[in-house]
Amino acid sequence: MLREVGIAHPRLALPRAGQGDDLVAFQQWLCEAIPLVDHLGLSGMHWQGDTLIWDLRLSPNLNDKGTGFGGSLAAQTTLIGWCWATLWLRTQGRLQDVVVAKANQRFLAPVTGDYRLECAPRDAGGTERLHTRLQTHGKGRIALIQRLYTGATLCLEAESDYAVLPAQAPP
Template identity: 30%
Template structure:
């Protein structure tokens, strides 16, 4: 995905949303980028497009939405710094804690656990090494603010030649 000519937050979010909708499996989930503030990307998807046979959210949809949200945060972090890279999820672990009977709301942030007080410098690592790895933590948030599912994933960015 290329960085739009304008690197304003609105332009980057619009480019991210268009990228998601260009992938048929992702478009079928009907995800919507809500906002990106203070290092947190928030996304939404309607329950009706992601429902299982029990009337709650399909676990695969929860995992998928959290995975693409983490990918999106990596893209936004790099694009804001003017860097393009191929971004992949390298590994992830998902915990399903409670069923979701409402629309899906996901929040994702860099996971700095074990990284000390400083946030990970994804653009700096990519610039100096041509490759960078970052951990993200995504949560599917319930109406009461609790977590329905949590994904911890490691994303890899490889600089384009």
């Protein structure tokens, strides 16, 4: 499906209550909703507890030095956080928009091979606070940490805040 500027992509239907998203179907939808995703080398995603993990290929993200391009890596940390928040909302039965409010990265080592990117709440009470804010105000924020590893080497660490916008009334 060709995307048009200014036209929102149709939302993915919520999973059945008590079931998580089919991450393969979510990834396919993500590639349609955000065309850049199809070019980032994302080869799979899965959950490990409350951590969303992506497996990525280095080849589409190379810089002129033959290592990971910082711009691609920064985009990926922002995107995995957006996915984490969106998928968490979907498990709560909520179709609300998520936007990145603040993001920063620390590049610690060059990325020299295929890698994994992990995303989880910055602190243990983050999801409970977000849930409470959504119940009382219909909107909220959550701070997430993203870590990128090549093998056992931590190459990049990022922190991002994501805002969950108030739900819009159906047309």
